[in-house]
Amino acid sequence: MNSGICTLAAVPVRSEPSSKSEMTNMILFGETFQIHEIQGEWVHMTGDYDQYTGWLNLKYVTPLLNKPATNTPLRQFPLAACAAPDESPLLLLPGSSLPDYANCNFHINGKRYTIVLQENTVSDVITYAKLFINEPYL
Secondary structure: OEEEEEEOOOEEEEOOOOOOOEEEEEEEOEEEEEEEEEOEEEEEEEEEOOOOOOEEEEEHHHEEEOOOOOOEOOOOOOEEEOOOOOOOEEEEEEOEEEEEOOEEEEOOEEEEEEEEEEEOHHHHHHHHHOOOOOOOOO
């Protein structure tokens, strides 16, 4: 396994191979990374987007079988959701990457995902923003 891709909304990157160590970064859905070392249940990695290095828990790592030709960033608000045919929808955060995106579809390791943009009112955005009050900055 030389490279991986994030298939969850967000995954913490740690400074050391421990869930108690400092969270130094996060990788978002669709971000790819290079794997340098596996130590027990931890993977030492470098993100392809920002070149940050750190440790990911192995249970959050999806091996990347085929490197995407393109990676389209999700830059809009309202939020979007995506789903593969056999999975529940996953809420995507702005900044997520959509590998090989075209016509509301994208693919990861040959699996097709469909993106659904959600229409939100100003009130919806305010309600969502309030969920982050008193949350850590990362």
